[in-house]
Amino acid sequence: xxxxxxxxxxxxxxxxxxxxxxxxxxxxxxxxxxxxxxxxxxxxxxxxxxxxxxxxxxxxxxxxxxxxxxxxxxxxxxxxxxxxxxxxxxxxxxxxxxxxxxxxxxxxxxxxxxxxxxxxxxxxxxxxxxxxxxxxxxxxxxxxxxxxxxxxxxxxxxxxxxxxxxxxxxxxxxxxxxxxxxxxxxxxxxxxxxxxxxxxxxxxxxxxxxxxxxxxxxxxxxxxxxxxxxxxxxxxxxxxxxxxxxxxxxxxxxxxxxxxxxxxxxxxxxxxxxxxxxxxxxxxxxxxxxxxxxxxxxxxxxxxxxxxxxxxxxxxxxxxxxxx
Numbered sequence: 001x002x003x004x005x006x007x008x009x010x011x012x013x014x015x016x017x018x019x020x021x022x023x024x025x026x027x028x029x030x031x032x033x034x035x036x037x038x039x040x041x042x043x044x045x046x047x048x049x050x051x052x053x054x055x056x057x058x059x060x061x062x063x064x065x066x067x068x069x070x071x072x073x074x075x076x077x078x079x080x081x082x083x084x085x086x087x088x089x090x091x092x093x094x095x096x097x098x099x100x101x102x103x104x105x106x107x108x109x110x111x112x113x114x115x116x117x118x119x120x121x122x123x124x125x126x127x128x129x130x131x132x133x134x135x136x137x138x139x140x141x142x143x144x145x146x147x148x149x150x151x152x153x154x155x156x157x158x159x160x161x162x163x164x165x166x167x168x169x170x171x172x173x174x175x176x177x178x179x180x181x182x183x184x185x186x187x188x189x190x191x192x193x194x195x196x197x198x199x200x201x202x203x204x205x206x207x208x209x210x211x212x213x214x215x216x217x218x219x220x221x222x223x224x225x226x227x228x229x230x231x232x233x234x235x236x237x238x239x240x241x242x243x244x245x246x247x248x249x250x251x252x253x254x255x256x257x258x259x260x261x262x263x264x265x266x267x268x269x270x271x272x273x274x275x276x277x278x279x280x281x282x283x284x285x286x287x288x289x290x291x292x293x294x295x296x297x298x299x300x301x302x303x304x305x306x307x308x309x310x311x312x313x314x315x316x317x318x319x320x321x322x323x324x
Contacts, residue, residue, distance in 0.1 A: 059275040066266050067279035075259035076283065082179060082258070083244040089183035090243075091236065094190025099220070101195050112191065119188035125249045127181040132253035134177065135168045142166075175257070178250030186243060193235045197228035233302045237295030241288055248284075259283060 052058065066072070100112035119127070144162030152161060172180075201224050209219045251261040260280055267276030 057274055058278060059272055062270075062272055063275040063279050066270075066276070067263070067283065069266070071257075071262045072259065072266070072283075074257055075262035076287070078175070078255065078257045079244070079247045079259040080287070082175075082182065082247045082250065082255075083240070085179055086182035086186055086247075087240050087243050089179075090186030090190050090239075093183070093187035095194050097187060097191035098194035098198060101191060102198060116188040116191050119185045120192075122185070124181060124185050124246055125252060127185055128178055128249050128253050131172065131177040131181040132174065134172050138168045140165045141168050141171050174250070174253045174255040178247075178253045178255050178258075181253075182243065182246060182250070186239065189239060190236070193232055193239070194228070197230075197232035198224055200231045201227045229302055234299050237292075237299060241291050241295065244288055244291055245284060248280075 097112045097115055100108040101116070103109050103112075142162045142165040144160070144164075148161035152159070198220075205223055205227075206219050209223050210216070214222070247258065248260040251258050251264065254261060256262075256265075263276045263280045263283075264273070267273035
C-alpha cells in the first residue's frame with residue numbers, strides 16, 4: 001500500500017492484486033481494580049448507613065430534641081462570636097508582628113520571632129487553661145506608668161502614676177481568657193502567613209516606589225499588601241475554619257455558654273453523652289460548611305484575574321485546617 005504525497009495520512013487505493021487494509025479494532029482498556037475498589041467502598045458505605053439507622057446508641061429522637069434547646073443556641077452564638085473576634089484580633093496582630101519580623105531593626109524582629117516561637121510552640125488547650133488561671137498572678141490589673149513605686153519616691157513624689165485598675169477576676173472572665181488565648185495564638189500563625197505573602201511580592205516594585213518618593217508605609221499599604229493578599233487570603237480562610245473548631249477548647253477554661261460545654265452538660269445530666277457528642281459534630285459540621293462556602297467565594301474574588309487561579313481553585317474545599 002502506498003501513501004499519497006499530498007496527504008500522508010490518507011492511503012491511496014491499493015495496487016492491483018493487493019487486499020485492502022482491515023479496519024482497526026479498538027479494544028478499550030479494562031480496569032478491574034477500579035470496579036473492585038468501587039464495590040468495596042459501596043459496601044462499606046452501606047454498612048455505615050445501616051449502622052447509623054439501626055444502632056440504638058445514637059438516640060436520634062433524643063438528639064434532635066435536645067440539640068436545639070435555648071442554651072445550645074446561645075452556645076452557637078458564643079462560638080461564632082469567639083471565632084470572629086479571635087480571627088479579627090489575630091489578623092490585626094499578625095500583620096503588625098509580620099511587619100516587625102521583616103524590619104531591619106534587630107530588636108523589633110527579635111521580639112516578633114520570640115512571640116511567634118512561643119505561641120506556635122504552646123498548644124491552644126494549654127494556653128486556654130493558663131489564661132483562665134492568670135488571676136493567680138495578679139489580684140488587680142493596673143494601667144499607668146511602669147515602675148512608679150521606684151522612681152516616684154526618688155523624685156520626692158507621693159502617690160502613684162496608675163491611671164486605673166480593674167479586678168483580675170472580673171477582667172479575666174472565662175470568655176475573655178478564652179478569647180485572649182485563641183487570638184494571641186492565632187496572631188502567631190497569621191504573622192507567618194502575612195510574612196510569606198509580603199515576601200512573595202517582587203522587591204523591585206518596592207524599590208521603584210521608594211525611588212519615586214513614596215514612604216515605606218505608603219508602599220506597604222498601596223503596593224505590597226494588595227498584591228500579597230492573593231497569597232494571604234487562602235490560608236487565612238483555612239485558619240478561620242480551624243479557629244471555629246478550636247473554640248471548643250474554651251470549654252476547659254471553662255466558658256459555660258460555649259456550644260461544646262452546653263452539649264456536654266446535657267449529655268452528662270441525662271446520662272446520654274454519646275448522642276450529644278454526635279450532636280456537637282453535626283453543629284460544627286453545619287457551621288464549618290457555611291464558613292467554607294464563604295471562604296470559596298472570598299478566594300474566588302481575590303484570585304480573579306490570576307493566571308494561577310484555576311490551579312488554586314481546584315485545591316479549594318480541601319482541608320479546613322487542624323487544631324493546634
